[in-house]
Amino acid sequence: MERTAAMTFPIETRLLVEDLITRSAMLIDSDALEEWVASFEETGRYIVLPRENRDLGYAIALIKCEKRAILEDRLTVLRAASKFNPHVDRHILSRPCYMGIEGDIVSVQTNFTIVQSSLDGVSKLFCAGVYEDRIRVSGDGATFVERVAVIDTFSVPNLIATPI
């Protein structure tokens, strides 16, 4: 992605963007997933995409929620029906790299690793990747217009239940 005029981003914009990105990691890690989903706009997209599909131009994702209502559905199923390895996630984020700004929408990329720990206290690197976010910054704060988590660990260790 071409990077434009990054250094001219107002500091207030950066603070709101960074707070959304950091807070969203903390919300997932503390299982406050309903609150996390609320940080998406109604038409907000959330996609988990294997890096190989991105490189090959294939559209198949692991998770593909084209609007917030569908992300809410995934959460409903996760809470009510899904069975998966009980675990604790810990997202470790890089500083965000500002890629561009268009109107009130900021494009920003943040590297992440997720360390997953079992309930008996064993931690393993679960996933490495990059968030490609489009975030709307307005007087009310910052919201996700789109989050694409491109994962390098696309041969997934067992399964992905909780959001990346």
Add this chain to the structure above:
Amino acid sequence: MRVSVNWPTTDYSRVPYSIYHDPEIYALEQERIFKGKAWNILCLEAEIPNPGDFQICHVGDTPVVVNRDEDGKVYAFVNRCAHRGAEIVREPRGNGTDHTCIYHAWCYSRKGELTGVPFRRGANGKGGMPASFEPKQHNLQTLKVESFKGCLFGSFDHDIEPLEEYLGPLMVDHVGGLLDKPIKILGYQRQRIKANWKLYPENIKDAYHGSLLHEFNRTFGLSRLTQVAGGYMDEKHRHSILFQFSGSDSDEVALRAYREAGVQRGELMKLNDYDMVRIIPENDKGMSTRVINLFPNGFFHQIANTLAMRKLRTLGVDEFELTWTLFGYEDDTPEMTEHRLNQANMVGPAGLISMEDGEALELVHRTTKTAQNEYAVIEMGGVGPIGDRDTRVNEVTVRGFWAYYSQLMGIAPEGAEQ
């Protein structure tokens, strides 16, 4: 190698847990199954459409290069240099006129023939290979390759029966139906499951778990034990298909049955958007779900409108990798493609009706490791002779797997069901 397995019954209604953990059994499987008399799925022709296109595949744990030559024919060879054993092709896919090992630059044709040994005659009149060295004797080990309607299979046994005969009429009908028109690859989903590989074909042949483990199936009627359904096999019981007809039961009947069985504790969950579970009719048999296992490493599914070929690669006795290659058809409308992409939320490692399988298999593998003198109990659908059943309350197809597996491995008990 002498390997024996203590089967307590001759109908495979008991499966010794040691069979998932014994490294000698694993080694024998590589020889007798993956490198033996079996057709393994390699990849789809659509993944290597042009001359020179190659892809790395695995047959059991053996790395194999599958590539298309100038004449359009597909060749496959073991990806291991005949000189010192180094991996030759290191990219998962690509296009090339030949394949050169990086170590000493030995070069191979697309057919796996050794075509170049640098400084074979020495340099400045010194060194080089002895005059007795014959490149033709150092070609790479090849596999016999056949295509069934665009799905490529390989076998190390060059005398194996023709592919269509191996598949048998049932599989030719169903897999053939899924591949009846030109396909379009939509992408990959991959996962590594820390469990013995055999637990996966067992899972795919296990009709019983589909709506008990996967509550999403039960809730939205994609698969229920109360539906018109079945588990069928080829005549040797090595391949299988589980199918059902959604809408052949009602929510009320299903809810009552699952409540009485003690598994449905609350009301059925509701969604904002039901497009995910909407089925656009597209197969003439009217089946809403078909899940197919082609012994030993191949799988196909049609779950609502998601279509995939899955293949399994062994990674030692304790782990396997599963690759899901999702596809649609060349003549799909943009709306149909989008529908397939959205329904892919149900499948793969994050799939709403498939993530549980990985977890269940790891649970079994983990806890049977310390119970290797004990046995699994497989009696749903009845014991004794192995055959088709018109219900999902059924595990007979799992016994079919063990019957064929044991024959191929040479470990079947005296008087065993076949």
